[in-house]
Amino acid sequence: MREITADNLPDLARGAAVLGTGGGGDPFVGRLLAEQALKRHGPVTLLGVDEIDDDAVVIPTAFMGAPTVMLEKLPSGDEILGALRALEDLLGKRATHTVSIEAGGLNSMSPFVAAAEAGVPLIDADGMGRAFPELQMLLPTLGGISASPMALADERGNSVALRTDGNAWAERLARAATVEMGCSAAVSLYALTGRQAKDHLVPGTLTLCERVGRAIREAREGHDDPVAAAATTLGGRLVFTGKVADVRRTTTGGFARGTARLAGLAQDSGSTLELSFQNENLVATHDGNVVVSVPDLICVLDTDSGEPVTTETLRYGLRVSVLGVPCDPRWRTPEGLALAGPGYFGYDHTYEPLPAAEV
Amino acid sequence: MREITADNLPDLARGAAVLGTGGGGDPFVGRLLAEQALKRHGPVTLLGVDEIDDDAVVIPTAFMGAPTVMLEKLPSGDEILGALRALEDLLGKRATHTVSIEAGGLNSMSPFVAAAEAGVPLIDADGMGRAFPELQMLLPTLGGISASPMALADERGNSVALRTDGNAWAERLARAATVEMGCSAAVSLYALTGRQAKDHLVPGTLTLCERVGRAIREAREGHDDPVAAAATTLGGRLVFTGKVADVRRTTTGGFARGTARLAGLAQDSGSTLELSFQNENLVATHDGNVVVSVPDLICVLDTDSGEPVTTETLRYGLRVSVLGVPCDPRWRTPEGLALAGPGYFGYDHTYEPLPAAEV
Structure with missing residues (x-):
């Protein structure tokens, strides 16, 4: 308590x-x-x-x-x-x-x-x-x-x-x-x-949220990498670093739906990540290959500040880092995937569970 | 009772x-x-x-x-x-x-x-x-x-x-x-x-419905004019007799909306009546002039049988008679017209009350 x-x-x-x-x-x-x-x-x-x-x-x-x-x-x-x-x-x-x-x-x-x-x-x-x-x-x-x-x-x-x-x-x-x-x-x-x-x-979700938020803030205050701090706290991994090159977004049927294209920077220079979303990020596709997919988490952070970037605030020019984070294991069961896996959202790729990050 | x-x-x-x-x-x-x-x-x-x-x-x-x-x-x-x-x-x-x-x-x-x-x-x-x-x-x-x-x-x-x-x-x-x-x-x-x-x-609406329905049936059984019998019982008047020449109908926003064009027969030969509807008939336009409009009633009957024809059953070739019937006087007040007059439905004509039929 x-x-x-x-x-x-x-x-x-x-x-x-x-x-x-x-x-x-x-x-x-x-x-x-x-x-x-x-x-x-x-x-x-x-x-x-x-x-x-x-x-x-x-x-x-x-x-x-x-x-x-x-x-x-x-x-x-x-x-x-x-x-x-x-x-x-x-x-x-x-x-x-x-x-x-x-x-x-x-x-x-x-x-x-x-x-x-x-x-x-x-x-x-x-x-x-x-x-x-x-x-x-x-x-x-x-x-x-x-x-x-x-x-x-x-x-x-x-x-x-x-x-x-x-x-x-x-x-x-x-x-x-x-x-x-x-x-x-x-x-x-x-x-x-x-x-x-x-x-x-x-x-424990709220405690985890607080730990993630604190890790980002403390890393930033200590001139450390806030994105890495978030990834470590979440047990996730960095899948892409880039700059938002294009966002297509419509508000239809009560949802914000769209795609964003990120042009790679640093080690990802020359490659592209596409995010597709329905309110939440659903699928991240790296040069044509799905690298993270629902029900796993795709978290977009401002590369410099580590602040989370929601799909409605994605905009041209923003420098962002994309994390993949494993979902709760119950989402990876056949019933979980039927409810919120890629097939439900109309994608035809097979869900590949994102491996847990090495500690 | x-x-x-x-x-x-x-x-x-x-x-x-x-x-x-x-x-x-x-x-x-x-x-x-x-x-x-x-x-x-x-x-x-x-x-x-x-x-x-x-x-x-x-x-x-x-x-x-x-x-x-x-x-x-x-x-x-x-x-x-x-x-x-x-x-x-x-x-x-x-x-x-x-x-x-x-x-x-x-x-x-x-x-x-x-x-x-x-x-x-x-x-x-x-x-x-x-x-x-x-x-x-x-x-x-x-x-x-x-x-x-x-x-x-x-x-x-x-x-x-x-x-x-x-x-x-x-x-x-x-x-x-x-x-x-x-x-x-x-x-x-x-x-x-x-x-x-x-x-x-x-x-008394249900009693009136029964009287109208009975008048139509009895006229038909007695080889009288069922349309005239309905008009007399309702205190309405015949505004057009014709044949359905065209129906445009879409089901949008939870309504059946459309228009029907009637080609005149007998005394209306050579002229056209257009009905526009949103579930109910809203406006009847005779050769470009509004002759009956909400909130007054526009009732379409099969000319031979006197059976009522709903907007969803209007179809090419049907021979129909159109009655105009005065609405309840409360609909003719400024408040009534604001709620269900032509302006509410997006028409720009001024409502002209249909005169009561001569007895």
Whole structure:
């Protein structure tokens, strides 16, 4: 058990955006929302997943939508508690704990808002160990947990409650509502018992985010290589260093989709890495060969500062380093790959697990 | 108070499809659904709006979507009770009565399914005296009644509950959900007290539907003119007789939209009537001049049989007669025209009220 204050947030938000693998929302926006909530309501208690009772009522929240839009239509923060309360009403019970669904600059921070405003502890875990674009792509889905009942809320006071026949239908109906709400909405879904949280979440995600964020900052302050520091902390490896030569991006169907082409620098001079993304980076192709693919993580960092670069902020001329990081092993099972492997996203390559980095 | 049995349904469904003004769903599908429910549960009690208590709990139901789709993806009938029960749960109370939201071959019949299955009386009224394509286009909206809370249900068991900031948002979010549900869904919305039903509904709509349907049948059986019989019963007038020369129709945004061109016959020989529609007929233009326009009713009947022709069944070669029928006077107020007049639908003509027919 720890108390998290506003002082802990910058490292946490930075590391969360690295684990967000291009998606999960903007860390600056996320940090401001969480700082505001912590200043108003005081510190948030962070509990390890083993510190909660099996019959705890764990209600997660997140923002859903296109991150390109969330950079312009900023969340107010009130939507998050609105979504949490709406799901509590559907369930007929109050949350005893809250948790993050995915890692990301916004989606690891907004649970602090929920925890602070609802006055409940936050669990140090998440539902996937990274960010994914669609809401059924959670380890609890693999464990047979229903996303539904589910609530969405927007900044105007509109709310939508869903009870769906499976988690793919939850994604479909919630995405349509999110698009109408202006391509971003707060959601609350995947209510879990404490036992289910222990069985199906990734433990320690927020602590890992904080360690990654701190390693980047300390390396930068000590004039060390922040990219190498992030790679070491994550157990990942550098796959490319280059300069953004081209970005194609459209906001369609409630997602930011596109590709970015990086021209190699230093040891990668003369070669090209192409990133394709749907909110999150999905596939990295080096001179025509897939080198990292979903469900493994593709993390893009500013080469000089080590700051994470989300897909919506990729822009021409930026010098970036690309890390590949092995995903949670549950994503590498046949069921995991069916849910969030390359085939689901329409790619025809076979997934090759990224080897663990040598220590 | 009357008991409605399956024997009453054919006239009712026929007349309802005339008042549906091209929309409101297919009368054959509607009649089959209602017949099945009445055979299973017995007759439905029809009450005049003045026969209910001021504190009655009146919960309407309807089908929402593109009628082009509903002809192929037939409703099962179970969705209607699903939507009603879902709204009851949101309200925390049970319906004492149900009512139709709009006139139409399907939407005047499905309330019989709701009444039979829920075991409550049906009120002889509707929310607009015709059919309109968007769900905020109800006289209760003019009276300040909220469409929300609102429930949608589909045949798979998915359900969506909405609480919205105004009735236009209810339309927007419900339409998006309906599109995802395959362009048709059962909805329950505009819960009313008995007092509100008396103040804001159009009384006697189902009785009028039955009279129109009976007049058409009896004229046909007596070798009289069924089109003239319908016009007299409705207080409308014949505006064109012709043959369908061309239909352009697309199913977009959850609606069937298009235009039909009719080539004149008999006294209209050599002239052309163009109908434009969004589920319902919106504007009739005779040789370039608007002759009937929303909110007045444009009813297309088969010239020989007098059977109503919905916009999704308009087809090349059909010989049809077009009636103009004055709308409920509340639609002719500035507020009514703002909600469902030509300007709302993007037309730039000024609405000219269709004169009442001479008796």
